Amino acid sequence: MKIKEGFELRTICGEHVIVATGLKNIDFSKIISLNESAALLWRGLLERDFGIDDMVKILTDEYEVDAETARNDAEAIAKQWQEIGLI
Numbered sequence: 001m002k003i004k005e006g007f008e009l010r011t012i013c014g015e016h017v018i019v020a021t022g023l024k025n026i027d028f029s030k031i032i033s034l035n036e037s038a039a040l041l042w043r044g045l046l047e048r049d050f051g052i053d054d055m056v057k058i059l060t061d062e063y064e065v066d067a068e069t070a071r072n073d074a075e076a077i078a079k080q081w082q083e084i085g086l087i
Contacts, residue, residue, distance in 0.1 A: 001078065001087045002049050009034070009042045018042070018086065032084065037063065038077055052078060 008019050016039035018032035034042060037059060044058040055074035060067055081087045 001051065001082075003042070003046055003081075003087055004085065007086060009039060009046075016042075032086070037073070041074070041077060 006021050008021055010017055010019050016034040016036070018034065040062055041055055041058055045054065052071065052074050055078065056067055056070045059065060059070035059074060063070075065073075078087070
C-alpha cells in the first residue's frame with residue numbers, strides 16, 4: 001500500500017485533518033479527520049510503500065499496546081483509508 005499523492009496532513013484548531021491538494025483530489029463532500037494514532041501512522045507511512053506489519057510496528061513502538069490490538073486497529077484504519085481513496 002502507499003498513501004496517494006496529493007493529500008497532506010494538517011493540524012487545524014488542534015484537529016488532525018487530511019487536506020486534498022491539486023484539482024484531481026478535490027472533493028468538498030468529505031472532511032477527513034484523524035485521531036492522534038491515525039495521524040502518527042500517516043506521518044510514519046508517508047511517501048513509502050507499507051503493509052499492515054509496518055503499521056503495527058509504528059503503533060507498538062509508540063504506545064503501550066499489544067501486537068494483536070495494534071494489528072486490529074491497523075487493519076481497520078487501512079480499510080477505511082482504502083474505502084475513501086487515500087491509499
